[in-house]
Amino acid sequence: MSVEEFAALHEELAGRTAWAAGPRGALAALTPDKVVAAAREVRLGRGVSLAAPVEFTVAPDDPEPARHTMLGPDIEDTPAVLDSAEGLHFVTDRLAMNVHGDANSHLDALTHIIWNGTLHGGVRASTVTSEAATALSVEIVRDGITGRGVLLDIPRLRGVPWIEPGDHVTGDELRAAEESQQVRVTEGDLLFVRVGHRRRRAELGAWDTARSHAGLHPTALEFLAERRVALLGCDSNSDTAPSLAEGVGWPVHVLAIHAMGLHLLDYLQFEDLVPLCEEQRRWSFLCVVAPLRLPGGTGSPVNPVAVL
Incomplete structure (x- = not known):
């Protein structure tokens, strides 16, 4: 996409999602009635984590991994002393970690993206200081996000184990996945898109x-605005690398967070969920997302749970 095409798409999506211009962004579509309806998705009473295990080892996609230290009497020097x-x-x-890395599962709040001097909804970028964000922080979702989750599996649609890095998912493919999986994305849904990133990483290494990684084409967000x-x-992380938009490193992040007010969940894993969806022939479920309460934070580590 050229600079002009991206700017036009940003303007279009912001206009189509003007209803999401408030502090909760697109979560405005997730009404109490939608949450009650989502609870009816539960048939088995079985929970499945959509988060990957936290990484503690240096890797090509995780140069600054999380640090986990066990503390106790002499545990660092002679752990066996505890036996006596x-x-x-x-x-x-x-635990110490970089929330917005390329390996660990996390949530991006609406304060995560500054575009042309503003946050989502025209909030001034200066509301973010070195100490905290005073607007649109992750504290907005302190009560969690609970709703109907829908998983669209693009490798399943294409008949491949994963989408190769650098390739992208189109809006037409999202619609085709709906038809193939006999499910429909509706207003207020939590949409999950599988590109097979985690499976490729597990089988071929980081x-x-x-x-270079697979993600959505920027124009695929028109599908999300429509629904x-x-x-x-x-x-x-929903974006494609290398970027598909001239001069914009993370176009899907800019469009989703800044223009549309969408909270993003990055680097999830669906490998435990897919077999269960296949078995049940259902690709929708109750989903509960519970980020940490980090006042002023731009995101949080997260462990979303699908309940079928």
Whole structure:
């Protein structure tokens, strides 16, 4: 896409989703009635995590992995001393991580993207300081996001194990996946798109995803605007790398978060969910997303759970 084409698409999508210009963004479509209806998706009473295990090892896609430290009496030097310790002792943990990395599952809040000096809805970028974001932070979803999840499996549609890095998913493919899977994305849904990123990583090993990974074509977001979805999640980060838009490194992030007010879930994993959906011949489910309460944060580690 040229600079002009991207600008026109941004303007179009912002106009079509003007109803989502408030502080909750597209979550405005997720009404209490929609949540109640989503609960009726539960048939088996079985929960499935959509998050990948947190990574602690340096990898091409994770140069600054999370750090997990176990704390306790002499545990760093001689853990075996605990076997003979008398009385009560506590073992604790300390976790540090880069929330917006390319390996760990996380949620992007509406304050994550600044475009031409503003956040979503025209909020001034200066509301983000070195200490915290004073508007549109992840605190907006402190009560969680609960709704009807729909998984569209693009490798299944194409008959391949995964979409190769650099390739992209079109709006027509999202519609074709609906037809193939006999499911329909409706207003207020939490849309999940599988490109097979996690399966490829598991089978072939990690690679530099900042340079090359599969995702959506920017124009595919017209499908999301048409259906008024409330949230977008992917097993990559929804963008395609290299970028498909001239001069914009992460066009889907800009369009989804800034223009449309969509919270994003990046680097999920669907490999546990897909077999169950195949078995049940159902690709919709109740989904519960519970980010951490990080006042002023631009995102959060997250463990979305699908309940079938």
